[in-house]
Amino acid sequence: MPLANDINQVTSNLLFKIFRSDLPLNKEFPQSQFYRGTSDVALMVPEEVMEHNFTTMSFIGSHQGHILIFIIVFLTMNQFLLSLLIVTTLCGQQQGSFLQEKQDNQIFTIKLKETQKIVTAKEMYDFLSTKQTYFRQHTPIDIQEIEFGGYVPKLQQNDERRKTSLKLHNFRNTQFTGPITVGDQEFQVIFDTGSANFWIDSAKCKNEGCRQHTQYQPSFRSKHLGYALNVEFGTGDLNGEINSDFVRLGEIEVEDQNIAEIIEENGSVFQNSGFDGIVGLGYPSMAAYNFNPLFDNIMQEKKLKSNQFSFYMSNQVNSYESQITFGGYDATKIDGEVHYHPVIDKYYWMIQADNILVNGKDEGFCPKGCKVVADTGTSLITGPFEDLIKLLELTNINDDCSNLNELPKLTFRIGGVDYDLDSKDYIMELRDDGTEIPLNNDVSASAFIQGTSSRCIGAFMxxxxxxxxxPAWILGDIFLTKYLSIYDRDTNMVGFGKAKH
Incomplete structure (x- = not known):
């Protein structure tokens, strides 16, 4: 689930589902057409297809940097179960069917252009995958539509000077949210290494979606900066402005932090989402209007002993055992050594992988090495389209998870270090209510199957x-739950250590 000079905060957090991948890529859809409107996506199918159990449903998903609206369409055609993900993507780049228009000196909008006909499954996959892009363009805010409930946990200050940890809430192993103080108020936010802007819901917004959240009231220390923003997307549009205010993370205080306030929502973007904003922790090269991201201001004011932050993501759903630590990492949460890898592009937290192996075998995913991005704002593992289709074929996951113990091990070899994911690490449980939850490490295939009608899907997109x-792969929360991650701005390194659970 949203533009100024040379920025973007594009991180996909898509709960992608291909329940069955046995549909031939040359399979034709009888007279089916997919249309992109000016700000929406629609699907048209012939009447003869309607008799084949045609249903639609919305589902939880997000894309930081784009606004995404997700619809799953299930069609039973010639004994094939096809899962179509129709995506409305707003991106700040002139490519394909997308167009960016500059309205005023400081207001940007994006509108979708032409319709597009999809005939074969291959064209459908291309349509879905190639329009979700990471561009060095800009997006003023990030939207994520995730249901969440619970209290805001208190901050924990470590004994060590200038090192602060915040407890994070684990929502279904797909979202980790924590508290931050802006002005005189406390908000629940997502800390995102894949974006660089900081936005929150504003009290100036009177729309229903806004009123469901804690709304920002400027404090006496706030300053009006006069930068406007406008974003259009499938379920409505947002209008906002960028101002500054006092921010506190534990004992860390920052004056005059730029914040994007959402002041108007037309549609249902924020309805039923459970967080109040996003704090981008990416490099300043992707920040809107060349403003400093929050962590860069912390660095400039020398608030920390070490200019690092780290994430420990517990695998206990709905717990508060996860944490983000500013100024270092919690060594008690690591089993073994920490290995560091240099950032190769100071935009994303991007590093170089030597290879990606399936059961120790080179399947050609990285013939000359490949780029990988550590992204706390992404739930899944993503990769280039052709590689992901091949990976789905190699894993061959049964819907009922009956072959859980037979599935291959997936290995990311980075800097000569093997980071392994077993099947229980990369399989998600799709429940009858539509929610997806990764399998815990103590879950066996037999325990999963007995007494449940849930399904298994791969956590890939x-x-x-x-x-x-x-091209690059994204290591989202599925990977970062198994491996504690450290982000070091002093050395421009990303570190991984096996997390204790």
């Missing part, structure tokens, strides 16, 4: 990232 950043 095709995502083509074009040059200059791509």
């Amino acid at each position: 095709p995502l083509d990232i074009p040059d200059p950043q791509g």
